[in-house]
Amino acid sequence: MGKKTKILIVEDEMVIAANISLQLNELGYEVTGIVPRGEEALLHIKSETPDILLLDINLKGTLDGIETALAMQKTHDIPVIYLTANSDDAHFNRAKETHPHGFIAKPFKKLDLQRAIELTISQTSAKDESNNGSAPQNAKTYVLSDCIFVRHLNSMVKVPIKDILYIEAERNYCRIFSSNQEYLLVITLKEMDKKLPSRHFFRIHRSYIINISQIKEIATTHIVIGRKAIPINKSLKKVLLRRLQTI
Known part of the structure; x- marks a missing residue:
């Protein structure tokens, strides 16, 4: 035990x-x-x-x-x-x-x-x-059309895409922030961006991928998801606005 x-x-x-x-x-x-x-x-x-x-x-x-x-x-x-x-x-x-x-x-x-x-x-x-230079074991991430399966504690957990707020880079890891939980994944944000369905997600910054459906506010220099203000530059903001018009 x-x-x-x-x-x-x-x-x-x-x-x-x-x-x-x-x-x-x-x-x-x-x-x-x-x-x-x-x-x-x-x-x-x-x-x-x-x-x-x-x-x-x-x-x-x-x-x-x-x-x-x-x-x-x-x-x-x-x-x-x-x-x-x-x-x-x-x-x-x-x-x-x-x-x-x-x-x-x-x-x-x-x-x-x-x-x-x-x-x-x-x-x-x-x-x-x-800190010990090792990664969580068996931490492979599976991305399906409507959910992501991630390693959490000792099992694989299903995270519905609709519940994901944003994903933040953390060195060679990335952290998923959902509506009621956080998950640390052994995958870079760049690799995660390749796996995610583009119709739902948008890489808004070198350190952030957002779920487009979770946007609460679009300001001059940032967007708001949940309580998080995430920076966005002018060129990416234009791309995001065009994406929103096609949804």
Whole structure:
């Protein structure tokens, strides 16, 4: 049996924290502790370092969740998943500076928690393998007319094309951003561009391929998909506009 992923819960609403702990145990994870304050979380991390920090943004102590993450990152590299009941732009932009692995909006379902943690584990594993100079095994990508099959954790996962927002280059890898998940693939963006059906996708930048149907806004220097502003130059913008006229 594999080693369990260790998770520290930092949440000042004890009923919510206890419920999260129960769900994590049911999902097969190990809860290293439940603490209500950022200061206590920093002390806990020194004595028993978790694999993932499940962190409420709106803590009532001296440090809020974002300040706790910043303090933690001075000494530890622990993936952070934020819990929040407040998803306004100010909180989101502050939280982004800590490069979290996920956000879970309250109230949330067990599936939301499960997906956020699985994604974090997948990202961390891919990062470790990349740093070690190796690639995930059996990571071949299959592109069909209406979906892509990608290696995720220990299985091949079907990702419908309609759910893909955009694809971003990451050195010799590329990362698919879908409506509810991220996938790191061992393939360059150039090779991915060759495989994708051109009627759905457009390489808008050297680092980005977009799903044309997911465009929310076309501005002077960028387009918007989801919450992501992706740069585009004048010549490619003209090509994109012509493509949109033919759809």
